[in-house]
Amino acid sequence: MKSFEVVAAIIVCGGRVLCMQRGESKYEYVSKKFEFPGGKVEPGERNSEALVRELKEEMDIDVQIAEDDYFMTVSHDYPDFSITMHAFICKVDDCSFTMNEHSDFRWLGKSELMQLDWAPADVPIVIAIEDSEVLDGKRL
Numbered sequence: 001m002k003s004f005e006v007v008a009a010i011i012v013c014g015g016r017v018l019c020m021q022r023g024e025s026k027y028e029y030v031s032k033k034f035e036f037p038g039g040k041v042e043p044g045e046r047n048s049e050a051l052v053r054e055l056k057e058e059m060d061i062d063v064q065i066a067e068d069d070y071f072m073t074v075s076h077d078y079p080d081f082s083i084t085m086h087a088f089i090c091k092v093d094d095c096s097f098t099m100n101e102h103s104d105f106r107w108l109g110k111s112e113l114m115q116l117d118w119a120p121a122d123v124p125i126v127i128a129i130e131d132s133e134v135l136d137g138k139r140l
C-alpha cells in the first residue's frame with residue numbers, strides 16, 4: 001500500500017483554529033471532510049519547509065514554522081493508502097488568507113471543533129487540541 005508523509009498546520013488566530021474543508025475527492029473517506037491545511041512532504045524537504053510551501057500554495061500566506069512548533073504525529077491507514085501526518089502549531093496575527101484549493105473553511109474555538117466532519121486521521125489531533133492549552137493565552 002502507498003504511504004505518504006503529510007504535514008498539517010493548526011493555524012491559530014484570535015484564539016480560534018482554522019478548519020478547512022476538502023473538495024470532492026475520488027476517495028469518499030476524505031471527500032468533503034474537514035482537515036488542517038498542508039499536504040505531502042516532497043523528497044529532500046524538512047517537514048517545516050514542506051508546510052511553509054503548502055501554506056503558500058493553498059492559502060497564499062507566508063508563515064514561519066519552526067521544528068519547535070511541532071504538535072503531534074498521527075499514522076492512519078485508509079483503505080487505499082496510509083499517511084503519517086505531522087501537525088504543527090502556527091499562531092498568526094493576521095487571520096486573512098486566500099482559499100486556493102479548499103471548498104470552505106471555519107474558524108472555531110476548541111470546544112466547537114468536534115462538531116465538524118473531520119478526515120478520520122485528524123480526529124486524534126482534534127482531541128489533543130481540545131485537551132491542550134495551545135489556544136489559551138491572552139494575545140492569540
Ligand SMILES: Nc1nc2c([nH]c(=O)n2[C@H]2C[C@H](O)[C@@H](COP(=O)(O)OP(=O)(O)OP(=O)(O)O)O2)c(=O)[nH]1
Pocket residue numbers: 006007008030034035036037038039040041083085119120121122
Ligand atoms: N493536508 C492534509 N491532508 C490530510 C489531512 N488529513 C488527512 O487524512 N489528509 C490526507 C488527505 C490526502 O490524501 C493526504 C494529503 O494530501 P494532499 O492532497 O493534501 O497533499 P498535496 O497537496 O501534496 O496533494 P497532491 O499534490 O498529491 O494532490 O492526506 C489533513 O488534516 N491535512
